[in-house]
Amino acid sequence: MQSPYDWCLVDFEKNEQKSEAFLKINPNGRIPALIDRQAGVTVAESGAILEYLCEVLKSPLLPPKDTNLQRHLQCKQWLYWQVSGQGPMLGQSMYFNRIAATKGQRDDFAIARFGNEAQRCLKMLDEQLLQTGGPFILGQEISVVDVACFPYAASAYWACVDISEMPHLKEGTGVHTYRPSFKCGLQIPFARPAFFGPPWATEEQIISELGANAAQFSIPKS
Ligand SMILES: N[C@@H](CCC(=O)N[C@@H](CS)C(=O)NCC(=O)O)C(=O)O
The missing domain is CATH 3.40.30.10 (Glutaredoxin)
Structure with a gap:
């Protein structure tokens, strides 16, 4: 729709x-x-x-309680996990690796903490895809959870998380990248291929994004 x-x-x-x-x-x-x-x-x-x-929009991406209570609750469970776990952990890993470190403020303790947590979150998605059989997080039908989780999962490179040993996640995000609506969303307000790393972005695009992205954030006052 x-x-x-x-x-x-x-x-x-x-x-x-x-x-x-x-x-x-x-x-x-x-x-x-x-x-x-x-x-x-x-x-x-x-x-x-x-x-x-x-x-x-009465979207089947999140069925109401009275239509399918179990799926409704599953959607909410993973949606809340995304906003409280996956998003912040990958976001902080990106911040310490791509912004603070680029600005000469490298903090290995924070990088390890958020990197490990980000990796654990993506591993949870990989395991979930294995359990449900995919290709979507809750199984055969796409849900609001895929919409919520896809952007950060696809940006694992920018969060410095290695997903080479997460085959289900790797395949799932690869396939979703070509979904017309997801593809369209990735261009708004403008495309940022560097977040997805090679082969989506060239070395020059990555270097340029590193500088431009870090420049947007000032170093917080202690
Ligand atoms: N919990 C929020 C997180 C939003 C968030 O972290 N947004 C970032 C961009 S992805 C932002 O606006 N950063 C600007 C800033 O920190 O000044 C959500 O899920 O909407």
Whole structure:
């Protein structure tokens, strides 16, 4: 099912995510956020956005409780795991490897801690895909969980997590990369192939992304 939408770039180079206007939508000063003009509401936090969209669009990606309670709960369980585990662990691994270290602030303790946790999270997905038989996280049908988990799983390279020994995850993310809707999502607001590493990105693209990405974040005051 397709629903019309438009998108707006929140420019990190201008720190727009911390602007007064954006903080009114998300006091946490982070993307993503959604404005539903028709309903006159806003919502931030990727998990809350996905739940809202599934509900208003009546999407089978997240069946309601009274249609299929077990699948509904499975979706919620993995969705909450994504926002509290996979996202933050890979995000912090990216931060310490790709931003802090690039800025000359290498912290081996933090790199090991978040790298190990990120690896453990991706290994959980690999194991889950083995258990369910895939090709999706909950089995044969795609769900909201795949939508939530795919971007970070596909960006394992940028989080410096080696998934060469996670065959199910590797295959799953490889296949999803070609799904038209996922492929389209990866171009918005612009393509960042460096996150996926070789062969998706050239050496030059990776070096250029390293500099540009790190430059967007200032070193926090202690
Ligand atoms: N829990 C949030 C995490 C959002 C998040 O970490 N967003 C990052 C980009 S992926 C961000 O906006 N960073 C900007 C900043 O930290 O200033 C969610 O799932 O939506």
